[in-house]
Amino acid sequence: xxxxxxxxxxxxxxxxxxxxxxxxxxxxxxxxxxxxxxxxxxxxxxxxxxxxxxxxxxxxxxxxxxxxxxxxxxxxxxxxxxxxxxxxxxxxxxxxxxxxxxxxxxxxxxxxxxxxxxxxxxxxxxxxxxxxxxxxxxxxxxxxxxxxxxxxxxxxxxxxxxxxxxxxxxx
Numbered sequence: 001x002x003x004x005x006x007x008x009x010x011x012x013x014x015x016x017x018x019x020x021x022x023x024x025x026x027x028x029x030x031x032x033x034x035x036x037x038x039x040x041x042x043x044x045x046x047x048x049x050x051x052x053x054x055x056x057x058x059x060x061x062x063x064x065x066x067x068x069x070x071x072x073x074x075x076x077x078x079x080x081x082x083x084x085x086x087x088x089x090x091x092x093x094x095x096x097x098x099x100x101x102x103x104x105x106x107x108x109x110x111x112x113x114x115x116x117x118x119x120x121x122x123x124x125x126x127x128x129x130x131x132x133x134x135x136x137x138x139x140x141x142x143x144x145x146x147x148x149x150x151x152x153x154x155x156x157x158x159x160x161x162x163x164x165x166x167x168x169x170x171x
Contacts, residue, residue: 033092035108036064039133040097058096061107064089101140105150113154124151 038056055067068085095104112122124147126134140146145153159168 033108035093035095035104036089036091037095037099037104037133037137038064038097039136042131058094060094062090062092062094064091064094101137101144101146102150104137105147109147109151110154113151113158116155117158 036058038058041054057065057067059065066087066089093107095107109122109124112124116122124138126138128134136146138146138148140149162168
C-alpha cells in the first residue's frame with residue numbers, strides 16, 4: 001500500500017511538528033530498531049505437568065537476561081567451575097510480560113507515522129518461534145489492539161485532521 005500527499009511539507013506542518021514529530025534520538029530517526037517483547041506464560045503452559053519455567057528476565061528498557069534453563073540440573077563440574085548458559089542481550093527497546101500492545105506501539109512503531117505521512121516507507125515486522133506472540137503483538141484483540149490497528153488509527157486521524165489542507169491518496 002502506498003500513501004501519498006499532494007504537496008511538500010513545511011516546517012510547521014502538523015505531521016512534522018505535532019503529535020507525530022520525531023525528536024533528536026527518537027527511534028524513528030534510525031534506519032533499524034530492534035525491540036524484544038517477553039510474553040507471560042500462557043494458562044495452558046502453567047497447567048502442564050512438565051513444570052514449564054519462565055527463564056527470560058527483562059532488566060530495564062534495553063537489557064534482557066535469558067537464564068540457564070538447566071540451572072536445577074547442574075552437574076558437579078559445572079557448579080565448581082561456575083559454567084552457565086545464562087546470556088545477556090541488549091536491544092534498542094525491551095518490553096516485559098506486563099507491557100501492552102499500546103506500550104510497544106508508542107515506543108517503537110509510532111515514530112514511523114510521520115515518515116509515512118511524508119510519503120516514506122515504514123516497515124514493522126515480528127519475528128519469533130510459533131506461539132511467541134507475533135500475531136498478538138501485530139493484530140491484538142479488541143481490548144488490546146495491536147500494532148497494525150493502532151498505526152492505522154493514527155494515520156487516518158492525522159489524514160482527517162489535515163483534510164482541509166491536503167489531498168491524500170492511498171494506493
